[in-house]
Amino acid sequence: MKRLSIGIDLDGVVFRTLDKVLERYNALHGTKYVSDQVKTWNTHEWIGGDASIYDLFLDPQTFIDLPMNDHATEVLERLDKRHDVYIVTDTHYSCLETRMGELYRIFPPDRFLFMEHRKIFVGKFKELLMLDVLLDDKPANIMRFKERGYGKPIIYDWVLNRNVQDVDRVYSWLEFEQRMIQMEGSD
Numbered sequence: 551m552k553r554l555s556i557g558i559d560l561d562g563v564v565f566r567t568l569d570k571v572l573e574r575y576n577a578l579h580g581t582k583y584v585s586d587q588v589k590t591w592n593t594h595e596w597i598g599g600d601a602s603i604y605d606l607f608l609d610p611q612t613f614i615d616l617p618m619n620d621h622a623t624e625v626l627e628r629l630d631k632r633h634d635v636y637i638v639t640d641t642h643y644s645c646l647e648t649r650m651g652e653l654y655r656i657f658p659p660d661r662f663l664f665m666e667h668r669k670i671f672v673g674k675f676k677e678l679l680m681l682d683v684l685l686d687d688k689p690a691n692i693m694r695f696k697e698r699g700y701g702k703p704i705i706y707d708w709v710l711n712r713n714v715q716d717v718d719r720v721y722s723w724l725e726f727e728q729r730m731i732q733m734e735g736s737d
């Protein structure tokens with residue numbers, strides 16, 4: 551079996567951050583936007599041009615009790631035992647303390663090696679890491695990692711990233727786990 555270095559993005563991959571942001575925005579403005587209506591990375595273009603929505607992406611409150619993608623925790627726990635799992639996130643500094651608290655709560659270090667060993671990288675240029683795999687939902691991250699040519703980019707599907715083609719795409723955590731089982735068995 552090949553042991554893989556796997557980089558895992560948080561927002562949009564582990565957490566359904568956009569759902570939470572839209573839920574908060576809707577509560578403030580009496581609107582009913584849902585994430586499938588957001589068809590590119592520029593969220594404001596799909597909610598009538600209101601760029602104030604980006605304030606919610608920078609508000610620590612948003613990062614408390616974020617909804618999670620199905621099976622994210624169980625698949626991460628299994629992958630963490632077989633491979634080197636790293637968290638790679640571009641979390642804004644204003645939200646880092648809240649985020650780290652939530653990570654320790656959701657992924658306790660006695661169960662998750664990536665927390666016990668703090669295998670957590672914060673920053674924008676994920677392609678600088680020598681990862682065999684990067685799972686991310688942001689088109690720019692996926693394209694930079696692909697161009698770097700070191701590892702395999704896998705995009706976590708959202709309507710907003712369907713413009714990205716020629717990149718492996720998964721629609722669920724269980725599907726991602728199957729990809730990793732395929733990769734660990736092949737050279």
Ligand SMILES: [Mg+2]
Nearest residue numbers: 559561562687
């Ligand atoms: Mg993301």
